[in-house]
Amino acid sequence: DAGVIQSPRHEVTEMGQEVTLRCKPISGHDYLFWYRQTMMRGLELLIYFNNNVPIDDSGMPEDRFSAKMPNASFSTLKIQPSEPRDSAVYFCASSFIVGGSNEQFFGPGTRLTVL
Amino acid sequence: KQEVTQIPAALSVPEGENLVLNCSFTDSAIYNLQWFRQDPGKGLTSLLLIQSSQREQTSGRLNASLDKSSGRSTLYIAASQPGDSATYLCAGAAGNKLTFGGGTRVLVKP
Numbered sequence: 001d002a003g004v005i006q007s008p009r010h011e012v013t014e015m016g017q018e019v020t021l022r023c024k025p026i027s028g029h030d031y032l033f034w035y036r037q038t039m040m041r042g043l044e045l046l047i048y049f050n051n052n053v054p055i056d057d058s059g060m061p062e063d064r065f066s067a068k069m070p071n072a073s074f075s076t077l078k079i080q081p082s083e084p085r086d087s088a089v090y091f092c093a094s095s096f097i098v099g100g101s102n103e104q105f106f107g108p109g110t111r112l113t114v115l
Numbered sequence: 116k117q118e119v120t121q122i123p124a125a126l127s128v129p130e131g132e133n134l135v136l137n138c139s140f141t142d143s144a145i146y147n148l149q150w151f152r153q154d155p156g157k158g159l160t161s162l163l164l165i166q167s168s169q170r171e172q173t174s175g176r177l178n179a180s181l182d183k184s185s186g187r188s189t190l191y192i193a194a195s196q197p198g199d200s201a202t203y204l205c206a207g208a209a210g211n212k213l214t215f216g217g218g219t220r221v222l223v224k225p
Contacts, residue, residue, distance in 0.1 A: 031211060033213075042215055042216075042217050042218070043204070043206075043215040044215075045212055045213060045214075048211060048212070050211070055211070056211075056212065091158060091159070093159075095211075101147065101164055101166055102146075102147070102208065102211055103149065103161055103164045104149065104161065104213060105161060106151075106158045106159040106160075106161075107158055108157065108158040109157075109158050111156075
């Protein structure tokens with residue numbers, strides 16, 4: 001398997017623009033997670049899905065952030081409008097439960113810079 | 116609310132020395148604990164996962180222990196190599212949600 005795939009790998013945009021980050025989870029995984037990593041706050045969970053349904057979005061910082069999972073092989077994280085403080089690395093991870101274990105596997109991340 | 120702490124934030128050792136990385140958590144009702152490695156500019160690579168019913172897990176030169184009563188996990192890396200230089204993060208799971216520590220940045224000097 002190719003692992004978790006994220007695109008784009010780097011995104012530079014101007015304040016106020018819409019940004020869409022994409023994720024393809026590992027085939028067969030039924031959990032998908034979106035995280036954000038910054039120097040100040042470390043790694044934070046934004047939202048996660050189970051079987052394409054959002055389960056917990058308590059980590060989404062503001063209404064400017066939204067996430068969707070239209071099918072088992074694709075998810076998007078959208079920021080509209082973007083602000084400089086949204087600059088961070090955004091990671092997608094996926095997992096499935098086997099033997100009581102829910103080990104998460106991470107994608108390479110999208111480095112977002114908002115000017 | 117689960118809080119995860121990793122001390123020290125950075126560590127430098129000579130090649131060949133054993134590495135001991137510490138992770139502490141506040142909520143003993145932990146589902147499992149996962150250790151990751153992150154190289155600069157890269158994603159996270161899962162190293163070991165210890166379920167709450169387990170005391171330790173081993174993979175090659177890596178051994179991770181879990182003591183729920185004291186709220187601690189330790190990652191041991193035997194006979195460190197320069198290629199082990201990276202940031203190591205631990206994360207505690209409450210259900211399906213991971214709470215990450217701040218990481219320990221490791222430098223193994225040749």
